[in-house]
Amino acid sequence: MMDAEILARLQFAFTVSFHIIFPSFSIGLASYLAVLNALWLRTRKDVYLALFNHWKKIFAVAFGMGVVSGIVMSYQFGTNWSVFSDRAGPVIGPLMAYEVLTAFFLEAGFLGIMLFGRKRVGDGLHMFATAMVAVGTLISATWILSVNSWMQTPAGFSISESGQFLPEDWWAIIFNPSFLYRLPHMVMAAYLTTALVVGAASAWHLLRDGAAEASRKSFAMAMGMLICAAPVQIYLGDAHGLNTLEYQPVKVMAMEGHFDSHPEGAPLILFGWPDQTAKTVHWSVEIPKLSSLILTHSLNGPLKGLDTVPDEDEPPVFIVFWSFRIMVALGFAMLGLGVWALVARLRGRLYDAPLLHRAAVAMGPAGFIAVLAGWITTEVGRQPWTVYGYLRTSESLSPLAAEAVAASLIAFILVYFFIFGAGTFYLLRMMGIGPDVRMEVLNDGPIRAAGIAPGPAQDPGEREE
Numbered sequence: 001m002m003d004a005e006i007l008a009r010l011q012f013a014f015t016v017s018f019h020i021i022f023p024s025f026s027i028g029l030a031s032y033l034a035v036l037n038a039l040w041l042r043t044r045k046d047v048y049l050a051l052f053n054h055w056k057k058i059f060a061v062a063f064g065m066g067v068v069s070g071i072v073m074s075y076q077f078g079t080n081w082s083v084f085s086d087r088a089g090p091v092i093g094p095l096m097a098y099e100v101l102t103a104f105f106l107e108a109g110f111l112g113i114m115l116f117g118r119k120r121v122g123d124g125l126h127m128f129a130t131a132m133v134a135v136g137t138l139i140s141a142t143w144i145l146s147v148n149s150w151m152q153t154p155a156g157f158s159i160s161e162s163g164q165f166l167p168e169d170w171w172a173i174i175f176n177p178s179f180l181y182r183l184p185h186m187v188m189a190a191y192l193t194t195a196l197v198v199g200a201a202s203a204w205h206l207l208r209d210g211a212a213e214a215s216r217k218s219f220a221m222a223m224g225m226l227i228c229a230a231p232v233q234i235y236l237g238d239a240h241g242l243n244t245l246e247y248q249p250v251k252v253m254a255m256e257g258h259f260d261s262h263p264e265g266a267p268l269i270l271f272g273w274p275d276q277t278a279k280t281v282h283w284s285v286e287i288p289k290l291s292s293l294i295l296t297h298s299l300n301g302p303l304k305g306l307d308t309v310p311d312e313d314e315p316p317v318f319i320v321f322w323s324f325r326i327m328v329a330l331g332f333a334m335l336g337l338g339v340w341a342l343v344a345r346l347r348g349r350l351y352d353a354p355l356l357h358r359a360a361v362a363m364g365p366a367g368f369i370a371v372l373a374g375w376i377t378t379e380v381g382r383q384p385w386t387v388y389g390y391l392r393t394s395e396s397l398s399p400l401a402a403e404a405v406a407a408s409l410i411a412f413i414l415v416y417f418f419i420f421g422a423g424t425f426y427l428l429r430m431m432g433i434g435p436d437v438r439m440e441v442l443n444d445g446p447i448r449a450a451g452i453a454p455g456p457a458q459d460p461g462e463r464e465e
Contacts, residue, residue, distance in 0.1 A: 002402065002406075003402055004397060004400050004401065004402040004404075004405050005393065005394055005397050007402055007405040007406050007409055008076075008080040008081065008397055008398075008400070008405050009393070010409060011076065011080060011405060011408065011409040011412060012073070012076055012080065012081075013376075013379075014409070014412060014413065014416070015069065015072060015073045015076065015412060015416070016073055016375070017372055017375070018069050018416055018420055019066065019069040019070050019072075019073050020371060020372065020375055021368045021371065021372070022062050022063070022065050022066030022069060023066050023070075023137070023140070023141070023190070024186075024189060024190045024193045024367070024368065024371045025062050025190070025193055025194060025197060025368075026059060026062045026063050026066055026137055027137040027138065027140075027141055027187065027190035027191075027194075028190040028191040028192075028193055028194025028195065029055060029058070029059045029062065029194050029197075030059065030133050030134040030136075030137045031134045031137075031138075031191065031194075032055065032194055032198065032221075033052055033055060033056055033059060033114070033130055033133075033134070034127075034130050034131050034133075034134040035221075036048050036049075036051050036052040036055070037052050037126070037127055037130045038127065040052060041123055041127060047213050047214050047217050048217075050214050050435045051214055051217065051218055051435055053435070054214070054430075054435035055198070055435075056114065056115060057430060058427060058430050058431065060111075060115055061423065061426060061427055061430070062427060063107070063111070065420060065423045067104075068419075069416075069420065072412075074096075079398060079400075079408075080397065080398050080400065080405060081386075081396050081397065081398060082398040083395065083396050083397060083398065084386050084387075084391065084396035084397075086164070087163050087164050087165060087391060087396075088151075088164075088165050088386075088387055088391065089164075090164055090165060090166055090167055091150065091157055091165050091166075091167050091173060092147055092150075092151075094167075095143055095146055095147045095150070095173075095174070096143070096147060098143050099139075099140055099143035099144060099147075102139055102143070103136050103137070103139040103140035103142075103143060104136070104140065106132055106133075106135065106136035106139065107132075107133050107136035107137060107140070109132075110128075110129040110130075110132040110133050110136070111133055113125070113126060113129035114126070114129045114130045114133050117129065138187065141183065141186060141187055141190070142183060145179065145182050145183045145186055146173075146174050146175075146176070146179055146183075148182065148378075149176050149178045149179040149182045149183075150173055150174075150176045150179075151382070151386060151387050151388065152176075152178050152182075152247075152248065152378070152382060152388050153176045153177040153178040153179075153247045153248070153388065154176065154387050154388060154389070154390060155169075155172045155173060155176040155177060156168055156169035156170065156171070156172025156173035156176070157169075157173065159390070165387065165390075165391075177243065177246075177247050178240075178243055178244070178247060178248075181236070181239055181240040181243045182240065184236050185233070185236045185237060185240050185374075188229055188232055188233045188236055189233065189367070189370065189371050189374065190371075191225060191229050192225075192226065192229050192230065192233060192334055192367050192370075193367025193368060193370075193371060194225075194367070195222045195223075195225040195226045195229065195367075196222070196226070196334065196360075196363055196364055196365075196366055196367040197364055197367065197431075198218055198219075198221070198222040199218075199219055199222030199223055199226065199360045199363070199364070200360055200361045200362075200363065200364025200365075201218075201364070201431040201432075202215045202216075202218040202219035202222060202360075203219055203356075203357035203358070203360035203361050204357075204361050204431075204432070206219060206351060206357050207354060207357050207358070207361070210351055210352060214435040215435075216351050218435075219350070219351070219357075219360070220345070220350060222360075223337075223338060223341035223342070223345070223350070223360075226334060226337060226338035226341065227335075227338030227339065227341065227342050228338075230331065230334045230335040230338050231335060233331060233334075234331055234332070234335065237328075237331065238294070241255075241294075241295065242295065245295055248381070248382070248388060249304060250306070250309050250313065250314065250315065250381075251315065251320070251377075251381035251382065252295070253303075253304065253305055253306045253309070254306070254314070254315045254316075254317045254320040254321060254381055255320055255321065255324040255377065255381065256268070256269065256291055256295075256303075256321075257269045257272060257274050257281045257284070257317065257321045258291070258303060258304075258305040258306065259274075259279040259280055259281070259305055259306045259307060259317075260279075260305045260306075260307055261302075261303070261304045261305040261307055261308060262291075262292065262302065262303050262305065263302045264300050264302065265288070265289035265292045265299055265300045265301065265302075266289065266291040266292045266295075266301075266302075266303040267286035267287060267288050267289060267290065267291055268286065268287045268290035268291040268294065269281055269284045269285070269286050269291075270284075270285045270286065270287065270325075271283075271284070271285045271325070272284030272285065272321075273318075274317045274318045274321045276314065276316070276317045276318065279306070279307070281321075291303065312384065313384065315380055315381050315382070315383040315384070316380055316383065319376065319380050320376075320377055320380050320381045323373045323374075323376040323377045323380070324373070324377045326369065326370070326373040327370050327373035327374045327377060330366050330367075330369060330370040330373070331370060333363065333366060334363070334366060334367075334370075337359060337360065337363055340356055340359070341356060341360075344356055
């Protein structure tokens with residue numbers, strides 16, 4: 001049977017994997033809603049209001065699921081990782097509190113106005129509320145990424161005689177060496193994830209009705225976001241990799257599969273089967289010196305390997321090696337889809353390209369998979385540390401029996417698959433129905449651009465969604 005540490009890590013990985021897919025969607029979707037609302041206010045075209053009303057309902061469900069899964073996840077700091085909570089609490093605790101006080105309260109305070117308040121507060125305040133929800137999601141990402149980045153590249157602290165991490169410089173803690181690389185990389189990943197979901201849903205409807213105005217508009221917007229964001233994300237990923245090489249070189253060694261040092265140029269291993277016991281990558285497909293060119297910007301740049309690292313300080317190479325490649329491959333696939341859509345747009349075939357639409361549907365989950373692969377690369381690559389270089393994972397665990405952790409893990413799996421499975425099924429059904437411009441506009445109340453006059457109290461325009 002697995003020991004308590006492995007089971008606790010699996011439990012945290014399971015719960016955070018469920019949680020991360022919702023913020024990675026809601027961050028981008030909140031900004032998309034703000035753009036749609038602004039476009040409607042500027043143009044008064046019903047198609048923008050219909051898209052806003054359609055996707056705001058999906059956002060509400062995804063946001064709620066993210067809140068619930070986040071609360072459950074946070075409890076594990078006290079149950080399974082109490083030693084970590086005790087020692088890192090003086091640093092981690094305030095940052096998590098700031099996230100609640102600044103971001104969550106902002107989102108929660110304006111969410112109801114965004115969802116139900118257009119007719120009650122007017123267009124201006126409703127737009128402000130929608131923008132504040134979007135800003136709140138970004139602030140939330142900022143604080144959470146600051147916490148995670150500090151665990152990866154700790155700074156601005158001292159260690160007491162009892163082993164606690166004591167804050168000395170909050171600016172150094174918040175803006176630690178990797179924070180400004182991780183934050184934009186994660187935000188751009190959220191935008192790409194949302195673009196792929198919106199694009200997939202829109203393409204699905206275009207395959208059934210190529211003349212649907214709302215689906216055309218949302219597909220064009222999604223593909224436009226894709227071609228703009230994917231190259232930026234690739235650049236940000238490269239910059240993040242260089243930062244990781246500087247502060248967490250062992251993680252990069254595992255990502256690259258470099259068991260041996262290369263004093264005069266390291267190859268880029270495209271594929272292979274890492275064998276941590278034999279210290280080699282079996283059946284590797286390599287491009288000579290390309291890894292050095294990417295990481296040092298020199299063909300003959302030296303790169304150290306895992307032969308310079310004690311065995312007990314090595315992360316699980318196989319997992320990190322392959323999760324990194326999945327993330328990178330999906331990133332270039334997103335770029336390819338964006339280029340394909342751009343070519344189709346220039347040829348005037350964006351809405352009459354069934355093969356492109358099928359590819360967009362197939363790529364719908366790619367953003368979530370890439371986010372999960374990136375998270376696995378980051379977190380598994382940090383092992384065997386919780387606070388990199390200072391606190392080992394084995395030293396962070398609560399004194400729990402393996403049986404107790406296994407029981408809670410099984411309970412989480414059963415409950416999560418039932419509850420979040422049902423929620424995900426409901427989200428997919430809403431996306432599958434698609435926006436109906438006339439009905440979405442009617443349900444939002446009197447719309448001047450549509451020429452629909454206010455009716456009596458029983459008029460559909462007076463109903464709330």
